[in-house]
Amino acid sequence: AARLITGDCPLNAAVEEKLATMKGLPACRLFGSGYLANIGVIPALVGRGDYIAIDERAHACLHAGATLSGARTEQFRHNDVDDARRALKIRGAGRALVLTETIFSMDGDAAPLRALGDLCDDMGAWFMTDDAHGFGVAKIDNPAAIQAGTLSKAVGAYGGYVCGPTPLVELLTSRARSFVYAPALPPPVLGAAVAALEIIDAEAWRGEKARAHAALFASLVGAPAPAAAIVPVIVGDADRALQISDRLADRGFLATAIRPPTVPDGTARLRFTFSALHQENDVRALAAATADAITTGRERPRR
Numbered sequence: 001a002a003r004l005i006t007g008d009c010p011l012n013a014a015v016e017e018k019l020a021t022m023k024g025l026p027a028c029r030l031f032g033s034g035y036l037a038n039i040g041v042i043p044a045l046v047g048r049g050d051y052i053a054i055d056e057r058a059h060a061c062l063h064a065g066a067t068l069s070g071a072r073t074e075q076f077r078h079n080d081v082d083d084a085r086r087a088l089k090i091r092g093a094g095r096a097l098v099l100t101e102t103i104f105s106m107d108g109d110a111a112p113l114r115a116l117g118d119l120c121d122d123m124g125a126w127f128m129t130d131d132a133h134g135f136g137v138a139k140i141d142n143p144a145a146i147q148a149g150t151l152s153k154a155v156g157a158y159g160g161y162v163c164g165p166t167p168l169v170e171l172l173t174s175r176a177r178s179f180v181y182a183p184a185l186p187p188p189v190l191g192a193a194v195a196a197l198e199i200i201d202a203e204a205w206r207g208e209k210a211r212a213h214a215a216l217f218a219s220l221v222g223a224p225a226p227a228a229a230i231v232p233v234i235v236g237d238a239d240r241a242l243q244i245s246d247r248l249a250d251r252g253f254l255a256t257a258i259r260p261p262t263v264p265d266g267t268a269r270l271r272f273t274f275s276a277l278h279q280e281n282d283v284r285a286l287a288a289a290t291a292d293a294i295t296t297g298r299e300r301p302r303r
């Protein structure tokens with residue numbers, strides 16, 4: 001049942017304490033998933049009469065949380081600090097919250113966190129980030145006081161979390177509807193998370209190696225240098241992206257085609273993610289197969 005009803009399995013606190021320590025923040029609250037964390041914390045912080053400025057490419061659950069909150073929401077251009085300033089200038093008298101990701105899930109690039117943090121200080125706004133694709137892969141210098149994330153990506157378990165000041169975490173415990181009214185994570189999942197967090201903490205080489213694989217792949221296919229372990233190869237047309245993905249699957253490579261509306265129209269892409277357990281030979285073979293599939297796709301379009 002919900003933790004407020006039947007009490008806590010001690011593994012909840014073990015995960016929360018470990019996450020708070022690893023993030024260097026005072027406290028942490030777990031949620032059933034990253035999606036639930038984001039749609040819980042945003043409406044707990046702001047509501048009608050308040051204001052949200054959000055990166056246009058932020059994950060769907062950050063946009064959903066903004067909508068649920070009832071706060072007036074303005075999008076700023078991706079990673080554009082000047083446009084974020086413009087968006088914040090039209091806030092009213094209420095509270096203001098700035099939302100972005102650390103590493104973007106579909107672009108693999110990093111947010112200008114320092115500059116956005118300074119902007120928030122300047123404008124008296126709260127700053128919250130979603131670290132789904134940084135944690136466990138890249139050590140990120142993050143000034144945000146409120147840091148959400150997930151245990152379902154590099155951690156390899158399940159669940160979501162919000163780290164931040166202790167009063168915020170106490171507020172979430174009674175105000176975030178997706179915490180109050182949703183059941184706790186199952187103990188085996190929490191146990192897996194504790195073990196994974198210990199490995200991430202002790203074996204930094206894993207994240208480094210995943211990043212090195214991504215960087216090597218990007219250089220081989222001529223893509224921009226990635227900020228962590230995600231490399232998009234933009235092909236434009238959605239059918240072509242599917243076709244290239246199929247060709248790579250035939251050769252034993254899982255490269256997912258990402259199409260609108262997940263990404264903007266005309267920017268369908270292959271999304272490659274790398275792991276510490278890949279071998280350098282795998283990465284080189286994938287790069288060759290990708291170049292091949294892209295050329296072949298051009299010669300023989302589907303339909």
Ligand SMILES: *Cc1c(COP(=O)(O)O)cnc(C)c1O
Nearest residue numbers: 033034035059105132150152159
């Ligand atoms: C996957 C993801 C989420 C959702 O996390 P879940 O725990 O899988 O619900 C939130 N934000 C970003 C950026 C993600 O990539």
